[in-house]
Amino acid sequence: MAGGDDLKLLGTWPSAFVTRVKLALALKGLSYEYAEEDLASKSELLLRSNPVHKKIPVLIHNGLPVCESSLIVEYLDQAFAGPAILPADPYERAIARFWAAYADDKVLASWATMLIRGKTEEEKSEGKKALFVALETMEGALAKCSDGEGFFGGTNVGLVDLALGCQLSWLKAAEVMSGEEFLGGDKTPLLAAWAARFTELDVAKAALPDVDGVVEFAKMKQAKMAAAAAAA
Amino acid sequence: MAGGDDLKLLGTWPSAFVTRVKLALALKGLSYEYAEEDLASKSELLLRSNPVHKKIPVLIHNGLPVCESSLIVEYLDQAFAGPAILPADPYERAIARFWAAYADDKVLASWATMLIRGKTEEEKSEGKKALFVALETMEGALAKCSDGEGFFGGTNVGLVDLALGCQLSWLKAAEVMSGEEFLGGDKTPLLAAWAARFTELDVAKAALPDVDGVVEFAKMKQAKMAAAAAAA
Known part of the structure; x- marks a missing residue:
């Protein structure tokens, strides 16, 4: 990193999208300032840096904001x-x-529906089914680009590893909360081995949120959803 | 283009996503074979080329398929x-x-809800409101990157011009069908002038579908939706 580079990341600790950016920053060996946002009371800096969507993550590089996690990863690269x-x-x-x-549109959307967004038991159940299908599809993709030892990016961690790897704490939380095995079993053995390799990486240890913490966070979100539905 | 390049585009004529790829191919001066797909009976080539989503557009370059219009544009570039x-x-x-x-997530999604996807009059009306908001937001973006003469890409047509330009026949069809003025008036004068400049480009003339045809297509889709709702 050039000496003059000033990097600041605005995020929230459970967000998989924020985790993706943390993983990319770690992979690139970049040091940065991290600011935890309170989404119930967003900072002036966040509102000014992402006036269109007002969402995290935002990476601010020498004063210039870059929004949307996938665009931030491409920018960093x-x-x-x-x-x-x-x-x-x-x-x-x-x-x-x-x-x-x-990984964003199918895997992440499925566990989010299953754990948080689904408004009915039926919707949550559909989310779970969709998650199994999405992970099986990614198992097929992994089979094509890895020999059972490496990553989606081949020998090295790449874009797809970040996109799915940033979700691993949530996927494990989904296993804890549902009793299902999403990574492993007959259908996704390669993905299970990949997940084990990925979580052992230093960059993953530095960036992935604690699974127990994510479980607690998801339960809190579920309780809020239930309270809002009961009040409606 | 290198002599050995073989390009084939699988699409449907009203699709804004397909139009985006046609615009990019025209901008790059590339000749290609175009195959119109019947989405009610997809070709073996489409199913084989995009086995995950089974959607158009797909660009096949020397036998290798690239899916998703935004990825195709980046690939071509x-x-x-x-x-x-x-x-x-x-x-x-x-x-x-x-x-x-x-342009994809807000503008396109809004007119699609207003014209086709909205299941109730209320949903359609929300789509219309969201479309006005989205276009006003893009007016602000255009003000920052154009002097009132050029394009989102500056002097030349770029990624954003393609993303919004590919929707122009649908936006005009939305005006015809609703009697509203989406491009023009007090709120989006720069965007209206941009749209007039864009549609005069040779690449736009070659790629944008006929507005009357899009109106007919949208009405046919609406009639199908109404019939399906009545039968349910």
Whole structure:
């Protein structure tokens, strides 16, 4: 990192999107200031830095804000030296972006519906089913780009590893809370081995939130949802 | 384009996402084969090329499929010479990607809800309101990157121009069908002038679907939705 670079990350500790940015910063070996946001009372800095969506994460680099976790990861990869997160080849890059988007749109959306967003038991149950399907699909993707030893990015951690890896504490929390096995069993053995390798990385140890903490956070969100539904 | 490049686009003519790819191909000066898909009976080639989502558009380059319109545009920009669609600077690139995503997530989603996806009059009305808000927000973005003469990409057409430009026939169809003025009036004068400049471009003339055709298509979709709702 150049001496003059000033990096500040606005986030909340349980957010998988924030975790993704922390993982990318760690991979690049960048030091940064982290500011925990209270989403019930957002900071002036957050509102000024992301006036359109008013959402975390925001990375502020020398005063310039970059919003949206996937865009922040691409920005960090292009703006800083260190291990490449995206492949150099245009076609491999498109494939990596495809699976990173799949991890967001299908995997993350499914456990979020199952644990928090689902308004009825039926919706939550649909979320759980969709999660099994999404992880099985990612098992197939992993089988194509790993020999059972490495990562989605091959020998090194890449874009897809960050996109799915940032969700691992939530996936484990979902296992704790539902009694289901999402990573492992007959259907996703490669993914289970990948998850074990990923969580052992120093960057993951530094960035992934504590699973027990995520379970508590999810239960608190569920209780709030239930109270709001009862009041409606 | 290198002599050995074989490009095939699978799409449907009214799709704004397909239009975006056609615009990018035209900007890059690339010739390609176009195959119109029947979504009620998808081709084996589409199912084989996009087995995960089974959606159009898919661009097949020398036998290798690239899915998702935004990824196809980035792929074309990196893989082929010709005018740059994305800025070279990492920060400007992040900003362009931010607004292209906004055009998809807010503008496109709003008129789609208003014209087709909305299940009730209330939902459709919410879509219309959201469309006005989204376009006003994009007016602000345009004010920051254009002097009232150029494009979101500055002097040249760029990523954001493609993301919003591919929606212009649908936005005009929305005006015809609702009697509202979405581009123009007091709130979006810059956007109206931009839209007039964009539609005069040769690439737009070659790629944008006919507005009357889109109106007919939207009415047909609405009739199908109404029939399905009545049968339920």
